[in-house]
Amino acid sequence: MIDLVRLKDVVSSGRCTGCAACTIACTRSGIEVDEFAIINEELCRSCDTCGDVCPVIGGSPVDEFDNIIAVYKSRSNNIEGQNGATVSGILNSLFEAGEIDAVIGVERDEEWKASPVVITNKKDISRIAGTKYTYVPIFKAFKDAVNEGFTNIAIVGTPCQVNAARRIKNSNITSVKDKISVIIGLFCLESFYYDGLCKQVIEKELGIDLKSVKKMEVSKGKFIVMGDDEKSIPVKDLGKYVRLPCHKCVDFSAYYADISVGSAGAPDGWNTSIVRTERGIKVLDISKNDLEIEEGSIDAAKKLSDRKRKMAKEK
Ligand SMILES: Cc1cc2nc3c(=O)[nH]c(=O)nc-3n(C[C@H](O)[C@H](O)[C@H](O)COP(=O)(O)OP(=O)(O)OC[C@H]3O[C@@H](n4cnc5c(N)ncnc54)[C@H](O)[C@@H]3O)c2cc1C
Numbered sequence: 001m002i003d004l005v006r007l008k009d010v011v012s013s014g015r016c017t018g019c020a021a022c023t024i025a026c027t028r029s030g031i032e033v034d035e036f037a038i039i040n041e042e043l044c045r046s047c048d049t050c051g052d053v054c055p056v057i058g059g060s061p062v063d064e065f066d067n068i069i070a071v072y073k074s075r076s077n078n079i080e081g082q083n084g085a086t087v088s089g090i091l092n093s094l095f096e097a098g099e100i101d102a103v104i105g106v107e108r109d110e111e112w113k114a115s116p117v118v119i120t121n122k123k124d125i126s127r128i129a130g131t132k133y134t135y136v137p138i139f140k141a142f143k144d145a146v147n148e149g150f151t152n153i154a155i156v157g158t159p160c161q162v163n164a165a166r167r168i169k170n171s172n173i174t175s176v177k178d179k180i181s182v183i184i185g186l187f188c189l190e191s192f193y194y195d196g197l198c199k200q201v202i203e204k205e206l207g208i209d210l211k212s213v214k215k216m217e218v219s220k221g222k223f224i225v226m227g228d229d230e231k232s233i234p235v236k237d238l239g240k241y242v243r244l245p246c247h248k249c250v251d252f253s254a255y256y257a258d259i260s261v262g263s264a265g266a267p268d269g270w271n272t273s274i275v276r277t278e279r280g281i282k283v284l285d286i287s288k289n290d291l292e293i294e295e296g297s298i299d300a301a302k303k304l305s306d307r308k309r310k311m312a313k314e315k
């Protein structure tokens with residue numbers, strides 16, 4: 001008999017990103033997500049609703065740059081972040097303007113284990129600042145935020161997470177769809193397994209105590225770890241620690257976001273920001289006192305997008 005639950009194919013093909021969006025769709029609490037989704041056969045009634053929000057089933061556009069409204073170079077006036085802290089600056093402005101009451105973000109512990117978190121005020125934005133190159137099921141925190149009664153939620157995530165957020169927002173799941181206020185995407189070439197990146201590479205190969213690490217960064221083909229000293233390793237040497245679903249992923253610039261933010265194409269200390277929706281225009285307008293905004297270029301993002309698509313074809 002053909003199994004109608006599309007999620008099972010996503011998981012068995014190794015393409016499940018572990019975003020946990022499907023747990024939002026299942027009214028029977030039939031899905032658990034750790035590294036990937038696991039369906040509880042006893043609870044599942046094969047309705048297939050979960051498939052409607054899955055980014056892998058939804059897929060990515062052929063041309064991820066066909067919805068660009070504007071491209072900027074941007075940075076925050078007063079907040080520290082991964083690059084220009086554009087994301088943190090936008091979140092700060094949205095809290096101040098009363099446009100959002102919660103943010104779904106990613107924090108880390110002292111050993112760089114990342115976890116999804118609900119941030120409910122502007123002074124806590126610093127808890128989620130900075131890139132963690134591992135992956136977390138951010139929709140677990142979204143579920144918590146909805147259960148706690150938040151109604152204007154900002155979601156920040158990688159392209160696959162943003163894809164799921166857009167599908168939830170466009171879905172018929174009335175209990176959650178209108179609670180997403182804004183979707184902010186991050187550029188992303190790949191993410192890594194924690195044990196491989198942090199334990200094997202950073203601790204063993206580079207000999208760095210994770211507790212001393214202040215920042216990690218990818219720049220000019222190098223993965224750079226900044227702590228008491230600065231050490232680096234070529235990104236190409238990290239291939240075996242790239243998460244399985246990332247090998248087939250083709251969205252670099254977070255097509256489904258209201259605003260996408262990355263470092264590619266921007267000078268040090270700045271971001272490249274792509275506005276993609278009317279909501280994105282409004283959000284950037286609200287944020288203009290917190291941000292410096294100048295004309296930007298999409299060329300570097302386009303090159304990396306081409307590279308990502310080429311790599312996915314070769315896998
Ligand atoms: C896995 C990953 C890979 C990336 N690869 C690239 C790349 O190849 N090229 C490029 O130009 N940019 C890449 N980025 C984006 C870049 O690292 C910055 O996040 C982006 O430029 C925004 O910078 P900022 O200074 O505005 O961020 P900040 O103001 O410091 O805000 C950072 C935000 O990122 C969120 N965040 C941190 N880690 C994660 C995570 N693991 N998953 C989801 N959200 C997270 C936080 O919740 C916070 O809201 C990547 C980001 C991630 C998470």
Ligand code: SF4
Pocket residue numbers: 005025026027028029030031039043044045046047048049050051
């Ligand atoms: S098919 Fe329906 S019941 Fe089964 S896990 Fe998906 S949403 Fe839940």
Ligand code: SF4
Pocket residue numbers: 007010011015016017018019020021022023033036037053054055056164
């Ligand atoms: S929605 Fe996310 S967690 Fe669920 S099957 Fe799809 S990729 Fe995996």
Ligand code: SF4
Pocket residue numbers: 017135158159160161188189190191243245246249250251
């Ligand atoms: S490469 Fe794709 S699947 Fe992997 S974290 Fe980035 S957006 Fe998600």
